[in-house]
Amino acid sequence: MRRAVYPGSFDPLTNGHLEVLQTAAQLFDEVVIAILVNPDKRPLFSVEERMQLIAEAVKGIPNVRVDQFQGLLVDYIRRIQAHVIVRGVREPADYENEVKLAHMNRSMEPSAVTVFLPTHPTLSYVSSSLVKQVAAYGGDVRAHVPECVAVALRKKYMNTP
Known part of the structure; x- marks a missing residue:
């Protein structure tokens, strides 16, 4: 089985993340969205x-599952027997940072291969941070996140049911 891991904080999941995930799901037998649990960060969700x-956002993609991990990504991929790491790339600066991480992961786990998937150009400016900033000021982010995420953001920031 060709199992890939798509790691990240996903705070929150954006349509850019979702588009990368949909592409990865076409390439691999199983894709595990692995949420990094980082006690040093203060996420919104x-x-x-x-x-x-x-x-909720990926329920229509049968070969995707959601998990969480702490610590080193290479330890996690060993544990779940994956050898591919999926990373989304929006712009050249993303690529430069991701290459460094890919090399470090490969140095610690020689079987770990990182696959870079570019986001669609219409989504290249969308980031979780930007989405949260817009939502915090009451902006409409429905074009940038799955509907369930837009509803959850509205509830967090506007205290509405």
Whole structure:
């Protein structure tokens, strides 16, 4: 089985993430969206909330599952027996940073191969940080995130049901 891991914080999942995931799902037998649990960060959504939102957003993609991990990504991929790491790239600066991470991961786990998937040009400016900033000021982010995420953002920032 060709299993790939798509790691990240996904706080929140954007349509750019989703587009990369859909492409990866066509290339691999299984794609695991792995949410990094980082105790040093203060995310807007808890890990459990992110897992639920992502599960809702990907329910139509049968070969995708959602998981979480702490620590080194290479330890996680060894544990779940994956050898491919999927990374989305929006712009050249993303690529430069991702290449460094890919080389470090490969140095620690020689079987780990990183696959870079560019986002669609119409989504290249969308980031989780930017989406949160717009949502915090009451902006409409429905064009940039799955509907379930837009609803959850509205609830977080506007305290509406």
